[in-house]
Amino acid sequence: MTTSNSNNNATDTPTRKAKPTKKQLLEAIEKSKSKAEEYAHDPKKAKRLLDDAVKKSKIYEKNRGPLAEVWSYLTALIRLLKSYIHKEYRDIPGGSIVLVIVAIIYFVSPIDLIPDWLPGGYIDDAAVIAIVIKQIRVDLDNFLAWEIAQSHNESSM
Numbered sequence: 564m565t566t567s568n569s570n571n572n573a574t575d576t577p578t579r580k581a582k583p584t585k586k587q588l589l590e591a592i593e594k595s596k597s598k599a600e601e602y603a604h605d606p607k608k609a610k611r612l613l614d615d616a617v618k619k620s621k622i623y624e625k626n627r628g629p630l631a632e633v634w635s636y637l638t639a640l641i642r643l644l645k646s647y648i649h650k651e652y653r654d655i656p657g658g659s660i661v662l663v664i665v666a667i668i669y670f671v672s673p674i675d676l677i678p679d680w681l682p683g684g685y686i687d688d689a690a691v692i693a694i695v696i697k698q699i700r701v702d703l704d705n706f707l708a709w710e711i712a713q714s715h716n717e718s719s720m
């Protein structure tokens with residue numbers, strides 16, 4: 564991408580891309596579903612994705628930028644995938660686990676609607692996570708309730 568400087572000469576300075584439309588975000592989610600289904604059926608691939616998500620989330624934990632508003636949801640999705648992979652929590656419909664994986668793939672991938680290295684590059688990631696959360700809210704709430712029950716069970720032992 565190029566921008567003009569005061570002399571009207573083109574430079575190679577990256578600029579912020581426009582915020583993606585809801586239609587673009589929904590199309591990106593739809594395109595990722597088949598890849599996510601592969602991960603859902605291949606524990607080794609899912610584990611690699613989980614490892615990548617954990618590494619990337621540690622990098623952005625202190626400076627979350629556009630992800631700040633969805634951070635608690637993103638970390639919950641990562642914990643949900645971990646519990647699913649380890650067969651600790653399986654009480655989730657197949658379509659919902661696919662959407663969980665879609666959101667995590669989108670977060671992990673640096674090249675998406677707005678490449679992550681551009682200013683504002685996580686705006687689309689945050690929007691995809693928000694859309695996924697809206698679609699699986701009940702299933703995520705059930706997981707969070709299960710997670711709380713697990714911690715209570717462990718503390719009472």
